[in-house]
Amino acid sequence: xxxxxxxxxxxxxxxxxxxxxxxxxxxxxxxxxxxxxxxxxxxxxxxxxxxxxxxxxxxxxxxxxxxxxxxxxxxxxxxxxxxxxxxxxxxxxxxxxxxxxxxxxxxxxxxxxxxxxxxxxxxxxxxxxxxxxxxxxxxxxxxxxxxxxxxxxxxxxxxxxxxxxxxxxxxxxxxxxxxxxxxxxxxxxxxxxxxxxxxxxxxxxxxxxxxxxxxxxxxxxxxxxxxxxxxxxxxxxxxxx
Amino acid sequence: xxxxxxxxxxxxxxxxxxxxxxxxxxxxxxxxxxxxxxxxxxxxxxxxxxxxxxxxxxxxxxxxxxxxxxxxxxxxxxxxxxxxxxxxxxxxxxxxxxxxxxxxxxxxxxxxxxxxxxxxxxxxxxxxxxxxxxxxxxxxxxxxxxxxxxxxxxxxxxxxxxxxxxxxxxxxxxxxxxxxxxxxxxxxxxxxxxxxxxxxxxxxxxxxxxxxxxxxxxxxxxxxxxxxxxxxxxxxxxxxx
Amino acid sequence: xxxxxxxxxxxxxxxxxxxxxxxxxxxxxxxxxxxxxxxxxxxxxxxxxxxxxxxxxxxxxxxxxxxxxxxxxxxxxxxxxxxxxxxxxxxxxxxxxxxxxxxxxxxxxxxxxxxxxxxxxxxxxxxxxxxxxxxxxxxxxxxxxxxxxxxxxxxxxxxxxxxxxxxxxxxxxxxxxxxxxxxxxxxxxxxxxxxxxxxxxxxxxxxxxxxxxxxxxxxxxxxxxxxxxxxxxxxxxxxxx
Amino acid sequence: xxxxxxxxxxxxxxxxxxxxxxxxxxxxxxxxxxxxxxxxxxxxxxxxxxxxxxxxxxxxxxxxxxxxxxxxxxxxxxxxxxxxxxxxxxxxxxxxxxxxxxxxxxxxxxxxxxxxxxxxxxxxxxxxxxxxxxxxxxxxxxxxxxxxxxxxxxxxxxxxxxxxxxxxxxxxxxxxxxxxxxxxxxxxxxxxxxxxxxxxxxxxxxxxxxxxxxxxxxxxxxxxxxxxxxxxxxxxxxxxx
Numbered sequence: 001x002x003x004x005x006x007x008x009x010x011x012x013x014x015x016x017x018x019x020x021x022x023x024x025x026x027x028x029x030x031x032x033x034x035x036x037x038x039x040x041x042x043x044x045x046x047x048x049x050x051x052x053x054x055x056x057x058x059x060x061x062x063x064x065x066x067x068x069x070x071x072x073x074x075x076x077x078x079x080x081x082x083x084x085x086x087x088x089x090x091x092x093x094x095x096x097x098x099x100x101x102x103x104x105x106x107x108x109x110x111x112x113x114x115x116x117x118x119x120x121x122x123x124x125x126x127x128x129x130x131x132x133x134x135x136x137x138x139x140x141x142x143x144x145x146x147x148x149x150x151x152x153x154x155x156x157x158x159x160x161x162x163x164x165x166x167x168x169x170x171x172x173x174x175x176x177x178x179x180x181x182x183x184x185x186x187x188x189x190x191x192x193x194x195x196x197x198x199x200x201x202x203x204x205x206x207x208x209x210x211x212x213x214x215x216x217x218x219x220x221x222x223x224x225x226x227x228x229x230x231x232x233x234x235x236x237x238x239x240x241x
Numbered sequence: 242x243x244x245x246x247x248x249x250x251x252x253x254x255x256x257x258x259x260x261x262x263x264x265x266x267x268x269x270x271x272x273x274x275x276x277x278x279x280x281x282x283x284x285x286x287x288x289x290x291x292x293x294x295x296x297x298x299x300x301x302x303x304x305x306x307x308x309x310x311x312x313x314x315x316x317x318x319x320x321x322x323x324x325x326x327x328x329x330x331x332x333x334x335x336x337x338x339x340x341x342x343x344x345x346x347x348x349x350x351x352x353x354x355x356x357x358x359x360x361x362x363x364x365x366x367x368x369x370x371x372x373x374x375x376x377x378x379x380x381x382x383x384x385x386x387x388x389x390x391x392x393x394x395x396x397x398x399x400x401x402x403x404x405x406x407x408x409x410x411x412x413x414x415x416x417x418x419x420x421x422x423x424x425x426x427x428x429x430x431x432x433x434x435x436x437x438x439x440x441x442x443x444x445x446x447x448x449x450x451x452x453x454x455x456x457x458x459x460x461x462x463x464x465x466x467x468x469x470x471x472x473x474x475x476x477x478x479x480x481x482x
Numbered sequence: 483x484x485x486x487x488x489x490x491x492x493x494x495x496x497x498x499x500x501x502x503x504x505x506x507x508x509x510x511x512x513x514x515x516x517x518x519x520x521x522x523x524x525x526x527x528x529x530x531x532x533x534x535x536x537x538x539x540x541x542x543x544x545x546x547x548x549x550x551x552x553x554x555x556x557x558x559x560x561x562x563x564x565x566x567x568x569x570x571x572x573x574x575x576x577x578x579x580x581x582x583x584x585x586x587x588x589x590x591x592x593x594x595x596x597x598x599x600x601x602x603x604x605x606x607x608x609x610x611x612x613x614x615x616x617x618x619x620x621x622x623x624x625x626x627x628x629x630x631x632x633x634x635x636x637x638x639x640x641x642x643x644x645x646x647x648x649x650x651x652x653x654x655x656x657x658x659x660x661x662x663x664x665x666x667x668x669x670x671x672x673x674x675x676x677x678x679x680x681x682x683x684x685x686x687x688x689x690x691x692x693x694x695x696x697x698x699x700x701x702x703x704x705x706x707x708x709x710x711x712x713x714x715x716x717x718x719x720x721x722x723x
Numbered sequence: 724x725x726x727x728x729x730x731x732x733x734x735x736x737x738x739x740x741x742x743x744x745x746x747x748x749x750x751x752x753x754x755x756x757x758x759x760x761x762x763x764x765x766x767x768x769x770x771x772x773x774x775x776x777x778x779x780x781x782x783x784x785x786x787x788x789x790x791x792x793x794x795x796x797x798x799x800x801x802x803x804x805x806x807x808x809x810x811x812x813x814x815x816x817x818x819x820x821x822x823x824x825x826x827x828x829x830x831x832x833x834x835x836x837x838x839x840x841x842x843x844x845x846x847x848x849x850x851x852x853x854x855x856x857x858x859x860x861x862x863x864x865x866x867x868x869x870x871x872x873x874x875x876x877x878x879x880x881x882x883x884x885x886x887x888x889x890x891x892x893x894x895x896x897x898x899x900x901x902x903x904x905x906x907x908x909x910x911x912x913x914x915x916x917x918x919x920x921x922x923x924x925x926x927x928x929x930x931x932x933x934x935x936x937x938x939x940x941x942x943x944x945x946x947x948x949x950x951x952x953x954x955x956x957x958x959x960x961x962x963x964x
Binding site: 570574593594595596597598600601602603604606608609636638640642644645647656657658659667668669670711712713714715716717718719720721723 | 811815834835836837838839841842843844845847849850877879881883885886888897898899900908909910911952953954955956957958959960961962964
């Protein structure tokens with residue numbers, strides 16, 4: 001693709017308004033920090049949040065989005081079903097989707113996975129170590145074999161998602177758990193990457209390696225020039241018999 | 242499992258009432274033929290159809306079902322959302338699901354896959370050859386490397402489903418297409434098998450090899466004694482630090 | 483299968499002779515402990531070791547073996563190439579193979595994987611926690627969601643093996659690493675399970691959960707009644723054209 | 724990567740010398756036609772053949788090769804073991820490998836797969852249709868959903884290879900068989916693509932779509948900037964306990 005990848009950074013954006021602790025870390029919202037990193041990587045970047053009309057995800061915005069990143073947590077249920085359906089449909093048509101942290105319970109992600117997204121969690125600010133288990137994957141390009149995040153929320157297995165098409169990262173937590181932290185799936189014409197880190201009270205999205213993973217994931221998830229697949233009724237056989 | 246596997250054979254059962262051509266092939270409905278084969282394999286078998294209250298799929302019936310087989314076609318939309326949700330939920334809790342032929346567009350299957358289920362199709366009664374591509378799989382146990390069905394509807398790629406966790410059969414069609422005809426997925430605690438053959442106007446479900454695949458699939462999809470997985474909040478770490 | 487599964491438990495058996503520390507834990511060799519557990523599960527079990535003629539793995543023994551378990555460490559290079567080839571060939575023909583711990587560098591395993599089998603390791607007796615990541619798998623049937631081993635050698639990622647066809651266990655180590663500890667692969671007509679725990683100086687193979695995993699793996703890896711696949715030259719087409 | 728991908732096109736090159744029928748189709752050898760197509764795509768391309776010293780695959784040549792394409796058939800056994808080992812090792816270190824047609828029985832491919840590579844075949848010049856089953860894959864970028872090759876050798880399932888990490892193409896043959904024709908595997912730090920078409924007596928490698936698949940595969944298989952993975956002994960834990 002010769003023109004820059006177009007990214008929309010979606011954020012629920014509620015914690016930042018209601019929790020002083022979160023506002024201190026992300027005074028302009030998490031989306032601002034993520035978008036700045038993506039902008040710096042050369043992508044055409046915009047943001048959208050829950051409180052905008054249609055959550056900022058109009059048909060027009062989605063049609064102009066190559067890759068959507070999604071962060072949500074306390075207000076998953078306030079996302080309208082019609083918008084969640086629209087996002088999922090657009091992914092099936094080819095838009096990339098990067099699901100961040102607590103987005104594992106978001107409506108678009110659960111529609112696309114078909115599972116509950118359930119997991120274990122604990123919030124005591126423990127250390128997380130993300131280990132590369134697929135060093136050939138474009139998403140780990142240019143990174144070290146390990147990312148250490150000093151303070152994070154713990155997510156532990158079992159993570160109720162379909163077995164990833166490619167498993168890129170597995171996390172170690174100080175308290176004794178492991179987690180499949182970087183998971184790739186293809187769905188329809190679209191690519192989906194789930195990336196675990198990013199609790200709202202820690203400065204995770206300021207960390208350069210975390211930003212690099214998201215940047216690489218955007219490149220990986222951007223649509224390729226798809227074959228024009230045809231579906232449904234084919235009255236004539238291709239072969240005579 | 243010492244006690245017999247309990248199977249519920251679900252059939253939309255509309256074609257058999259409205260199309261003389263179908264009634265001639267399946268005078269008591271497709272479910273009767275499938276259920277008889279499964280009964281003969283030693284499973285505890287019952288049937289359920291669209292027109293029964295709650296489509297025959299009450300909470301109680303599902304709770305007593307280890308594996309559900311599903312055939313539907315012209316009335317997918319008449320399946321109530323609440324029942325489709327109930328079936329999908331029960332699969333995620335461990336019930337096996339065998340989706341037959343046009344069931345690829347059924348509500349429970351699409352909820353569990355997260356994709357459109359789209360494909361190509363043609364109805365001229367051509368020959369289908371199903372080739373084993375994973376000879377180690379329990380589902381092909383005791384079968385030949387190929388199943389030939391003299392007259393079938395064609396389904397052609399691209400089939401818009403997630404890449405199967407295991408691909409067991411690929412079909413060849415006389416008219417020039419191929420299709421991933423036997424696909425396995427794990428979702429939640431449940432196992433799902435999609436098996437392509439079974440157009441309503443052909444005696445496909447009388448064919449012994451087709452019956453044997455479904456029998457094997459039921460055994461494969463029956464729940465194992467699952468570990469008791471715990472989810473959600475874990476206030477205390479397992480390790481001190 | 484109506485007759486019992488026939489298992490051959492192979493052990494290098496050198497540490498037990500040369501290291502007092504190991505002899506104290508496994509006075510009759512590791513193979514004796516593993517074989518006793520498998521015998522107790524109802525399998526027809528025999529043992530074989532490096533020092534026997536043909537390492538105890540004659541054509542006849544292998545022909546009568548449904549599943550082979552393999553433990554080796556310091557003497558991988560003393561396994562004759564011809565015997566390693568024979569074992570690998572027999573796996574491709576349908577024999578199951580359970581590779582234990584340091585068997586990740588054994589000749590049969592590397593021949594079947596095609597990769598280096600490299601990994602990180604550390605031997606300070608730290609705690610290992612094996613977490614189930616695929617609760618539907620027959621190998622975890624009847625087990626808890628976690629196995630804790632108080633003292634083990636550490637193996638850390640990256641583990642240079644092909645992405646497993648099914649990933650069953652991921653390990654957490656006290657020192658900060660993770661590892662894909664329970665991995666399934668199909669190769670040819672055979673099934674392979676790699677199971678990480680089992681350092682020679684710890685009583686790991688006495689632990690009931692570890693034994694249960696190996697028992698379940700034997701059942702999973704035992705050959706099914708395979709379709710008789712035909713290969714090579716087919717002069718006549720199946721279809722006329 | 725800012726500098727062009729460096730490709731080495733390897734060809735056994737025996738048929739072209741000994742079979743008039745092949746020489747007529749490929750007067751300068753198949754490698755000349757493949758190399759010209761890759762050169763035209765902007766890659767830095769060289770060729771190498773069996774009869775050159777070290778088969779043209781010296782340490783130096785391999786060290787300067789990002790992606791190697793391999794065609795061989797009647798002289799697999801004349802490839803020296805040391806060279807086959809060298810190629811396989813270089814793939815594990817990160818070089819991409821594109822295995823063409825009868826290369827499914829080549830020494831480097833079999834070493835990397837660990838299986839027999841067996842399949843069915845028939846040589847009557849029948850029609851082949853390659854259908855895309857993963858439209859999101861970079862290897863099908865810019866292509867149609869189907870490639871038709873008017874005359875080809877048939878390869879039929881079962882194809883004895885590990886289940887591909889990604890399955891891209893499935894072939895239909897006029898005579899009744901199917902085949903997994905475009906298969907991707909990761910091994911070590913390297914990526915491998917097997918692409919079925921290319922019998923020596925047909926002008927397959929002149930066909931634009933076939934060339935495009937190989938061009939796309941080269942781009943896909945070219946090494947990424949890998950994380951510097953460390954292996955073996957780690958005496959100190961990362962975490963204190």
